[in-house]
Amino acid sequence: MASPSRRLQTKPVITCLKSVLLTYTFVFWVSGIVLLAVGVWGSLSLAVYFSLLDEKATNVPFVLAGAGTVVVLLGTFGCFATCRGSTWMLKLYAMLLSLIFLIVLVAAVVGFVFRHEIKTNFESNLKLALKDYNVTADRHSEAVDTIQRTLHCCGVQTYSDWERTEYFMQRGIPQSCCRSQADCSEEDLKDLSKAKLKVFVDGCFFLVTSVMESKMSVVAGISFGVACSQLIGIILACCLSQYITNNQYEMV
Secondary structure, eight states: OOOHHHHHHHHHHHHHHHHHHHHHHHHHHHHHHHHHHHHHHHHHHSHHHHTTSOHHHHTHHHHHHHHHHHHHHHHHHHHHHHHHTOHHHHHHHHHHHHHHHHHHHHHHHHHHHTHHHHHHHHHHHHHHHHHTOOSSOOHHHHHHHHHHHHHTOOSSSBGGGGGGSHHHHHHOSOGGGBSOGGGOOHHHHTOHHHHTTTBOOBOHHHHHHHHHHHHHHHHHHHHHHHHHHHHHHHHHHHHHHHHHHHHTOOOO
16 A cells, blocks of 8 residues: 555645546537537538438438437546546546547548548439429428529539429429529420529539538538547546556545
């Protein structure tokens, strides 16, 4: 057992480590709230774009929200473990942080590797949505209308993409492509040369992918920041646990 003088010398060090770890854990807990908020924000702001992707891609915001919830719970556990000064709880805290770090890292790598596949998948689904477009307000048709109105675009690559659809043969280009609803008759929309002056001519694919990339970069940046910060928590938790063990220091 360490001598009383030795224990008195190590007490300020452990107190300092506790204070730093508690501060980190609080910041980590707040980052969980941020992840949860980003997940909810992503599910709302990107919902219309995700509706034209595979079902797996639509789960991304919910995965983030779930990760945020786990981080909040883990942060709470970390505060309790630090206050108790329990070595096994601190080690468990460090192990759980390591596990989450690896999961976030793998998810980031997978997202980066398959980013082009996601673009290709979105383009093919957008083309299919145009082909099957109708006025019965099905989910994909609503998504196409929302995208065209919001981003001021029309078609996939250009407005003339609509010419190859069954809807164009019946009704012309959809009203959601019109620059002004007051000056956009069905007769104009059935004639590509006239429609060119009435509708948005740029396609939606490039604009949608640009918007998704900009918003997902925010999500990725926050997620990466949270992942990197976990390394600090892992080191602090391991140091405090090891220091308490080596010096046989018991928290009251």
